[in-house]
Amino acid sequence: MQPVRPGDRGPVVADVRSKLTLLGLLPDQVCDEYDDAVDRAVRGFQQLRALTVDGIVGAETYRALEEARWRLGDRVLSFMVSHPLIGDDVSALQQRLLDMGFDCGRRDGIFGARTEAALREFQRNVGLSGDGTCGPRTLEMLARLARTVTGGRPEALRENERLLGGSRTPRGKLVIVDPGHGGQDLGVVAHGMREVDLTYDLATRIEGRLAAAGVEAFLTRGPDGDVDDLDRATFANAAEADLVISVHVDGHRNPECHGIAAFYYGVPDGTYSPSGERLAELVHAELVARTGLLGCRAHPRTWDLLRRTRMPTVRVEVGYLTNPGDAERLAESELRDAVADGVVAAVQRFYAAEQQEPAA
Ligand SMILES: [Zn+2]
Incomplete structure (x- = not known):
């Protein structure tokens, strides 16, 4: 679908309005305009569902609205x-x-x-x-x-039991490394660099190091591949991967925004993937320690790739390409090596933990 945003009008906006009204987020009113009230309601809904809060109804937010009515x-x-x-x-x-x-x-x-x-x-x-x-x-x-x-959390306990299965090393595991964006979708473009190229570069560095550590690693796309997040999730599920690491670089209107953040499947009301959270925290900690970039912590999100994959999945945003300082660092191949080393160390720590308490 074509995204709708503030200022738009038409049948799609009317449909979005009626969905928000059904959810009790917008007063009932026959109207097809994307006004301030709709903007506020959409942002509130996105916040509630742990989606990106941008006030724009794209495919993911629209699907979430559709799901919420049942x-x-x-x-x-x-x-x-x-x-x-x-x-x-x-x-x-x-x-x-x-x-x-x-x-x-x-x-x-x-x-x-x-x-x-x-x-x-x-x-x-x-x-x-x-x-x-x-x-x-x-x-x-x-x-x-x-x-x-x-x-208690019986599902959290079970997830950890399944995951551990007695193994203390990632050797022999299958890890999907997912370079974000691809094809027509370039991601963030700033300071003479494109996110689509950076994610591919980082992913291949990670892939090589994982292979050296005895891990089977696959990429979700080639250098010019064009795949959407649903297909990436389907691929990981079909391959019965043990982990998925999705690599992105962030961007923001405000050039001051900088730092590294990691994301795992979860919603604010407490449903989440405990192992995803653990892996996200490890990736975040390793990357921050090895790069010196600002730590922006690990957060739950309901993005398709995190939610549709049946294994622990982490999406990491390695700095902001729109920030001059982060961009300068991302241009260095030493920094990109450090990121790859950090991801591999996090995967190793994830499996090596002597005792893993289910997060409660
Ligand atoms: Zn991205």
Whole structure:
């Protein structure tokens, strides 16, 4: 879709307005103008959903608006291999299953194979047929059963158990290294450099070092490849990768903005990927220590690549190309080597941790 932004008008804006109204974020009013009230409502919604807060409705924000309107019981839920159902109703179902101890993986709002398996198990446990479809009878049963497990984070525990599997080194693991942007999408362009080239350069340096450490590493695109984030996630899932490291360089209108930040899957209400958070914190710490660039910490986001990948995924923004100081450093190949060394060290520390407490 064509993004809509403040000042725009037309049927897409009217549609966005009605979605915001349904969510209780905008007063009901027949209008097709993207005015200040819409801008505020969109920003509030983006904040709530851990999306980039820019007040512009692009494909990702539009999809999130679409997903947010579903309440559990609005439609029959089942696993559709080619077009999985996605929405807040699926998320609510997953939370109920997790609360009752049925392992559907992390609560990501996507009705996949693991959600189906957990639902079947729940159905069999309560004497239903176990068809893996959440229809009226299953909903009735879910409503009747009070929350039987509260507190703790069974999904966080399980994620850590699966991940560790006794291994203390990344040797033999499969890591996808994802150079951000590509093709027509150049990313940030400033100070005579393009993000699309920098991310590819950094990714190949990381790839080489991972291979030297005995890790199988793949890139999601070639030097001119044009792939969107959904395809990158699909690729990582199909390859059954152990980790995904997505490399970006940031940009901002304000040239003063500078520093390194890392991102993992999560929303502010507490649903998140504990292992993603851990990996993001390690990548952030290693990069800041090795480059001397400002540390802007690790943060949860719901971007497609973070959310759709089934393994711990981290997106790192290696400095701001729009900041003269960061740009000067990014131009140095020593700095880019240090970044690659830092990422590999973080992956090693991620697997080497003697004892890993599930983040609570
Ligand atoms: Zn980028």
